[in-house]
Amino acid sequence: MLGERVVGGKKCSEVLGLLSRYLDGDLDADEHRWVVTHVEGCAACASFGSRFAEAIARLREEAAREGLPEGVGARLKARLRSAQSG
Amino acid sequence: MQDHPDAHAEAALIAQARAGDPGAFDALVEAHQRAVFRFARALTHNDALAEDVLQETFLSALEGLGAWRAESSFRTWLLVIARNAALKHRRRDRERPGEQEPDFETLGRDAGWGDVDSPERIAASHEAASAVTRALASLDVEAREVLTLRELEGLSGDETARLLGLSLAAMKSRLHRARLAFVAALRAEQGHHAR
Numbered sequence: 195m196l197g198e199r200v201v202g203g204k205k206c207s208e209v210l211g212l213l214s215r216y217l218d219g220d221l222d223a224d225e226h227r228w229v230v231t232h233v234e235g236c237a238a239c240a241s242f243g244s245r246f247a248e249a250i251a252r253l254r255e256e257a258a259r260e261g262l263p264e265g266v267g268a269r270l271k272a273r274l275r276s277a278q279s280g
Numbered sequence: 281m282q283d284h285p286d287a288h289a290e291a292a293l294i295a296q297a298r299a300g301d302p303g304a305f306d307a308l309v310e311a312h313q314r315a316v317f318r319f320a321r322a323l324t325h326n327d328a329l330a331e332d333v334l335q336e337t338f339l340s341a342l343e344g345l346g347a348w349r350a351e352s353s354f355r356t357w358l359l360v361i362a363r364n365a366a367l368k369h370r371r372r373d374r375e376r377p378g379e380q381e382p383d384f385e386t387l388g389r390d391a392g393w394g395d396v397d398s399p400e401r402i403a404a405s406h407e408a409a410s411a412v413t414r415a416l417a418s419l420d421v422e423a424r425e426v427l428t429l430r431e432l433e434g435l436s437g438d439e440t441a442r443l444l445g446l447s448l449a450a451m452k453s454r455l456h457r458a459r460l461a462f463v464a465a466l467r468a469e470q471g472h473h474a475r
């Protein structure tokens with residue numbers, strides 16, 4: 195990383211390693227404070243952190259959007275019907 | 281999940297289906313077929329194979345309904361069946377055994393970590409949809425699998441770890457790696473398709 199910095203007592207790479215657990219609300223109080231303090235003083239990590247969170251939010255939106263491809267549901271139903279009757 | 285029925289209503293449906301009511305089983309299929317297909321596709325990377333896995337999953341579920349226990353959600357139970365079915369189909373030759381897992385920093389750099397000169401934005405939701413699909417599809421099967429379970433199916437960390445046969449810590453590490461790889465892939469997609 196270009197000029198990895200120490201901000202709030204933590205290096206950028208240490209904060210990078212905590213980002214998922216931060217996003218999931220899974221950090222203990224100390225870790226949470228490290229991330230927040232670091233990001234307040236490090237523009238690169240602040241920018242990457244919001245990009246990271248936004249990308250994961252986009253991924254979650256996919257669940258609502260996706261349907262079954264044409265015909266898949268009907269063929270499943272037919273297969274189950276023949277299993278149930280036979 | 282929006283298509284996820286509540287647990288009580290679902291337990292009632294399962295009881296009816298066990299008693300031989302085909303309408304009740306249809307309702308269960310209706311509620312879960314999208315999730316099972318999505319997961320099967322993440323595992324097989326192939327719509328035709330995913331459809332086979334979907335059918336096998338519900339056929340096994342129909343036969344094995346008596347084996348379902350209320351401790352696990354019905355959806356998780358189906359996903360376990362789907363995973364076993366998909367593993368039988370998975371073409372080993374596409375995997376890369378023994379390859380070293382990249383560390384978070386390597387993955388992070390690909391995802392734009394530390395890239396102070398490129399404050400590019402993630403595209404608006406409607407533009408991003410197909411890029412998201414392509415980015416997810418470009419990842420390796422382990423990454424697609426953990427992301428599908430956690431971000432698309434909305435399983436808890438514990439459920440995901442159990443389903444994958446991993447410790448919670450190992451699952452979290454795999455998830456973080458997968459998310460970084462996804463951010464990198466999405467960035468590449470949007471870079472290639474930006475105006």
Ligand SMILES: [Zn+2]
Pocket residue numbers: 199201205206209232236238239240
């Ligand atoms: Zn930093």
